[in-house]
Amino acid sequence: MQPIKLAIVVGSVRSGRVGPTVAAWVRGVAEQRATIDVVDVDLADFRLPDSLVANDDTERFIRTIGACDAFVFVTPEYNHGIPGPLKNALDTVKYEWRAKPVGFVSYGGLGGGIRATEQLRQITAELHMVSVRDAVSLHRVRKRFDDEGGLDDAAAVDGLGRLLDQLEWWAVAVAGARAARDYPG
Ligand SMILES: Cc1cc2nc3c(=O)[nH]c(=O)nc-3n(C[C@H](O)[C@H](O)[C@H](O)COP(=O)(O)O)c2cc1C
Known part of the structure; x- marks a missing residue:
């Protein structure tokens, strides 16, 4: 079986x-699996207009999302919500998110970004995505990583492993389902 293409957003x-520090940690864990090919998707690399009027970056972003089988959103929490650019990116794409699995790695101050993750569960359901149950939440994120980007947190490593197991399961399942029949959405 081909490795799944996993976007770390x-x-x-x-x-x-x-x-990027949190995403690099996710990437390091994911890359240990021969079953996963990581695709880096940094929203800072795309100029996605608030107007939602398509530009060249919009097309490039949609193509990038369309080429991926599964997603991990690495998100902070700003004022109990997700960052505006992440919401804009979600709104920019319509069909290419559909019938694909998504997992969440959130971080923040005391809250660890849990509210951002719960918002993303609502938004991604509307986008016809499948969100996996296990998630990672890192509170007081600035104090958690060492100078080499390492994270001494067995629970987070364990949680990320389960998140990736579930993403892989869904990615394979929905790829087969999409090939057998058009998604009815
Ligand atoms: C505008 C703003 C609002 C924030 N609101 C929250 C919050 O509601 N809950 C929380 O846990 N942390 C909050 N924080 C702390 C951030 O989660 C923390 O600074 C984190 O590093 C932000 O991610 P970033 O550095 O990738 O932008 C906030 C930070 C900013 C800049």
Whole structure:
């Protein structure tokens, strides 16, 4: 079987952001699996207009999403919600998210981004995605990673492993289902 193409989506674009550090940790764990090919999707690399009027980056973003089988959204929590650019990116794509699995790695201050993850569960259901049950939440994120980007947190590593197991299961299942019959959405 071909490895699944797993997009790791960095949901923050803020200057001085922690997002790439968290995403690099997710990537390091995912890349240990021969069954996964990682695709980096950093929203800072795309200029997606708020107007939702398509530009060249919109087309490039839609093509990138369309080429992936599964997603991990790496998201901070801003004022108890997801970052605006992440919502805009979700709204920019219509069909290419559909019938694909998604998992969440959130981070923040005291809250660990749990509210951002719960918002994403609502939004991704509307987009016809399948969200996996297990998620990772990192509170006080700035104090968690060492200088090499390592994370000394067995529960988080365990949670990420289960998240990836579930994503892989769904990616294979829905790829077969999509090949057998058009998704009715
Ligand atoms: C505008 C703003 C609002 C924030 N609101 C929350 C919040 O509601 N809950 C929380 O746990 N952390 C909150 N934080 C802390 C961030 O989660 C933390 O700074 C994190 O590093 C942000 O991710 P980023 O560095 O990738 O942008 C907020 C940070 C900013 C900049």
